[in-house]
Amino acid sequence: MALPDRHLFLSKRLVTDSGVSDGGVLVDERGTIEQIVTREQADKIVADSDGKIKVVDGGELALLAGVVDSHVHVNEPGRTAWEGFRTATSAAAAGGITTIVDMPLNSIPPTTTLENLKIKASAAEGNVFVDVGFWGGVIVGNEDSLRNLVKAGVVGFKCFLCPSGVDEFPNVGPEDLEKAFAALEGTGSVLAFHAELEDDVPPSRKKIKKKDPEEYQTYLESRPSKMELNAVSLIKDFVDKTERPTQRHELRIISGNVRVHIVHVSSSEVVPLLVDARKTRLAKGHEAWRAGVTAETCHHYLTFSADQIPKGRSEYKCAPPIRDKNNKEKLWEYLLEDKLDLVVSDHSPCTPDLKCSNNLEAWGGISSVQFGLSLFWTAASTRGLDLTSISKYMSSGPAQLCGLQNRKGALRPGLDADLIFFDPEATFTVTTEIIRHKNKLTPYIGKELKGVVKETYLRGRLIYKDGEVVEKPQGKLLLNDI
Numbered sequence: 001m002a003l004p005d006r007h008l009f010l011s012k013r014l015v016t017d018s019g020v021s022d023g024g025v026l027v028d029e030r031g032t033i034e035q036i037v038t039r040e041q042a043d044k045i046v047a048d049s050d051g052k053i054k055v056v057d058g059g060e061l062a063l064l065a066g067v068v069d070s071h072v073h074v075n076e077p078g079r080t081a082w083e084g085f086r087t088a089t090s091a092a093a094a095g096g097i098t099t100i101v102d103m104p105l106n107s108i109p110p111t112t113t114l115e116n117l118k119i120k121a122s123a124a125e126g127n128v129f130v131d132v133g134f135w136g137g138v139i140v141g142n143e144d145s146l147r148n149l150v151k152a153g154v155v156g157f158k159c160f161l162c163p164s165g166v167d168e169f170p171n172v173g174p175e176d177l178e179k180a181f182a183a184l185e186g187t188g189s190v191l192a193f194h195a196e197l198e199d200d201v202p203p204s205r206k207k208i209k210k211k212d213p214e215e216y217q218t219y220l221e222s223r224p225s226k227m228e229l230n231a232v233s234l235i236k237d238f239v240d241k242t243e244r245p246t247q248r249h250e251l252r253i254i255s256g257n258v259r260v261h262i263v264h265v266s267s268s269e270v271v272p273l274l275v276d277a278r279k280t281r282l283a284k285g286h287e288a289w290r291a292g293v294t295a296e297t298c299h300h301y302l303t304f305s306a307d308q309i310p311k312g313r314s315e316y317k318c319a320p321p322i323r324d325k326n327n328k329e330k331l332w333e334y335l336l337e338d339k340l341d342l343v344v345s346d347h348s349p350c351t352p353d354l355k356c357s358n359n360l361e362a363w364g365g366i367s368s369v370q371f372g373l374s375l376f377w378t379a380a381s382t383r384g385l386d387l388t389s390i391s392k393y394m395s396s397g398p399a400q401l402c403g404l405q406n407r408k409g410a411l412r413p414g415l416d417a418d419l420i421f422f423d424p425e426a427t428f429t430v431t432t433e434i435i436r437h438k439n440k441l442t443p444y445i446g447k448e449l450k451g452v453v454k455e456t457y458l459r460g461r462l463i464y465k466d467g468e469v470v471e472k473p474q475g476k477l478l479l480n481d482i
């Protein structure tokens with residue numbers, strides 16, 4: 001839907017790739033960014049426009065690109081009681097997120113075939129307040145479906161190396177991976193890994209069972225760092241095989257142009273391995289973003305440490321688990337060194353009955369999509385980061401991962417005018433009343449956060465202002481015609 005006018009969004013703190021400045025974003029009637037302008041240029045455009053350009057002046061409020069959250073579990077259809085498209089995207093709009101990318105599992109059916117993608121898309125159509133992209137899934141035996149899903153426009157594929165927690169999304173092993181890489185060869189798509197892999201001799205289940213299951217430490221011991229290391233080692237082997245100029249035909253099927261991404265890195269110990277894998281590809285002249293080896297971490301790993309988690313409070317439970325304070329500090333260090341590439345929510349809610357006080361039995365997943373931006377800023381601003389860090393790690397990083405960089409994730413001519421006015425100095429407290437996602441249980445209740453989203457615009461159109469989301473969903477599904 002076209003806008004009635006061209007718009008000029010102004011701010012004394014305009015955040016672009018080149019820094020923070022006084023200026024504006026000129027938006028055409030299609031809702032596309034036409035030009036980034038200085039204050040002087042903006043004044044001239046307004047003076048010459050005969051009042052035909054609508055000016056939206058945010059004053060001292062920072063003007064940023066909308067956030068892209070590339071890791072959200074919407075769960076509709078099939079587990080709509082856990083979360084749905086309307087509630088998840090309304091929460092996103094309130095949190096300054098203009099694009100979410102839905103994970104392929106926890107909905108029924110999972111997004112593992114074209115048919116299943118169509119079912120999901122029809123549940124989402126007309127019900128999304130922000131734009132929505134989709135991940136496909138790689139499970140045992142669906143390699144023949146992958147190319148059709150690429151054609152339909154999925155941003156990439158997610159797979160598990162350990163049980164996913166739901167029966168309809170079985171984890172894969174090395175043989176399945178070879179098939180998946182072969183099927184995706186030449187597509188430039190990305191394979192994202194839930195990177196936890198059990199040892200042949202897993203942590204003694206008997207020993208763990210004897211411990212108090214309400215203690216968070218008991219759960220933490222059941223999923224040690226070693227599981228993440230095992231998984232990333234396996235993935236690195238695949239990346240290395242890709243690059244070795246080998247005569248062995250069977251290894252050549254694994255294509256170098258399939259990108260590899262690690263979702264929700266919790267253990268800082270895996271990062272050096274990832275850096276090595278990336279170096280191998282860079283040495284071979286890969287030019288793709290980050291050499292096609294990328295990794296994300298999540299707000300909860302950057303916010304909490306295991307020692308802070310009260311007994312019996314499984315709203316903190318997620319997989320991989322939140323680890324100790326040193327680990328958290330190390331994750332920040334790696335993020336600031338650009339060894340981790342993006343920060344996402346991994347919003348993964350469920351109904352309250354599944355969040356029992358037994359940390360071994362409760363559903364693993366943390367709800368936070370609405371608060372991601374403020375969570376990040378609360379911590380980042382105390383670590384000397386400026387507003388450009390938000391755009392880098394939460395907008396352009398995820399957009400690059402999802403191949404949306406020519407459409408989303410930055411304030412640049414030609415991109416969708418997805419914008420937010422953000423008050424970086426204001427604070428607010430997370431309460432049940434302000435939460436827009438379906439189930440209100442979250443470990444952030446009662447927390448004071450820094451940074452308030454005042455207004456959110458999707459393709460130049462206002463979708464959220466001061467606590468209110470516009471009535472009619474105006475988001476698009478980021479798919480090709482299917």
Ligand SMILES: [Zn+2]
Nearest residue numbers: 071103346348
């Ligand atoms: Zn997830």
